[in-house]
Amino acid sequence: MQKIKLFIYFMLLLNIQIAVSQSVEINGKVVSNVSVENIHVINKTAQVFTTTNKAGEFTITAKLNDTIMFSSIQHIQKTITISNNTILIRKLNVKLEEQINKLDEVVVGKVLTGDLLSDVENVEGDPPINFFDVGIPGYKGKPATQSERRLSEAGEFKPKMLLGLLTGGIPLNPILNGVSGRTKMLKNRVKLEADDELLHNIKVRLSESFFSVYELDESKHIDFFYFCQEDENFNNRCKGKTDIEIFEFLREKLIAYKANLKIVND
Template identity: 65%
Template structure:
């Protein structure tokens, strides 16, 4: 009876690479989780359930929960490092495909940056075109009207506010950020999500646009864990399928 029931498995990943945030999926029970910074994970499973492990730094691996794992409630998994080597080519110097070796083997001086000449420079995130335009346009605030008394009122924020250009630029920035976030989600979760949640392949793109249109999409998915994003996608998939059934009716 114990073996036939779904129990919580305590697992641990072993690898030479980073073992945090590895996706662990019970494909049989359709459950998803990720490892912590020690490579540990907890997931429910029953005998003969299939667990899959995926990561951009490791080769995918699948195991079947046997009697020993279920009885001990523990699971240790060794993941093999995924090495993306370039084909050997000859361009002046011989390149091996090992980036560190090739850099040391190349001639030429590195480009000069602002540190070399002793001047301050910006090292933060590079702004997008829409973000730069929004910054240049400025934002109108009521306290700017006090500048009328001193003759130092900034005109750009007022003119852009009146014309609606500032509002339009803010909308462009929001759209860019949502599109970038959606691309990141597709890269990180696309294959794993649809490996346990069925949806016709022709509807995949439409489903993700449906998620992006949700008013809470950016708040729910930006800066959150893969598990939280996965749960959001599950909620949206349920709504999406309900909408499809309504249209069919």
């Protein structure tokens, strides 16, 4: 009987040892006073990356002593080391603190008290008038850039415009701009500005998380991102994509970037 107990005890220890030495799927949840969606959850040891859903939930693979980092613009970065208990129960709950950027208080003009009657009397000048006040329809979308306005003004030549030759009503601007190459130049400029904006957003959101997993000399970070932007698939792989999809694109480009550096150094 004693031997049976020892055998069971030994097998239990063996199973536990096997469990903690292998990667397992861990279900976790992030709790915070602000939004918990799209928080980057990074296994720095295994170089695995995922993000949280709207409820702050995530799933990631890890093994004992792996380092898991939680990062987002709204939160203070937090790092956790996977313990035996986490491996056994396969659950991980994490509380993140809000990232608060305090600015010095600046008082401009009148101080409002919250009392509407009092505040209205204290406000100087006439309130601004917009197109809604006078019943005029107005554009509420994103303001066009200077290049987008110029492209719109230049117009775009279309074959059906040639029908205007028969009626004498052919528009000249689209034809002249098309022949001179100005329309093509403006299109390229608009695309470049859109790519620049997309690249800036990627750097703000993912730079810290990405380089915490994949090492690259800090002096080469900017050059690497421009290397990514020059890829003909940059827009298709990154525009409107999830952080996980963009993270994978950056990982692929980093492999190519480091290969190019090695060739140059050799």
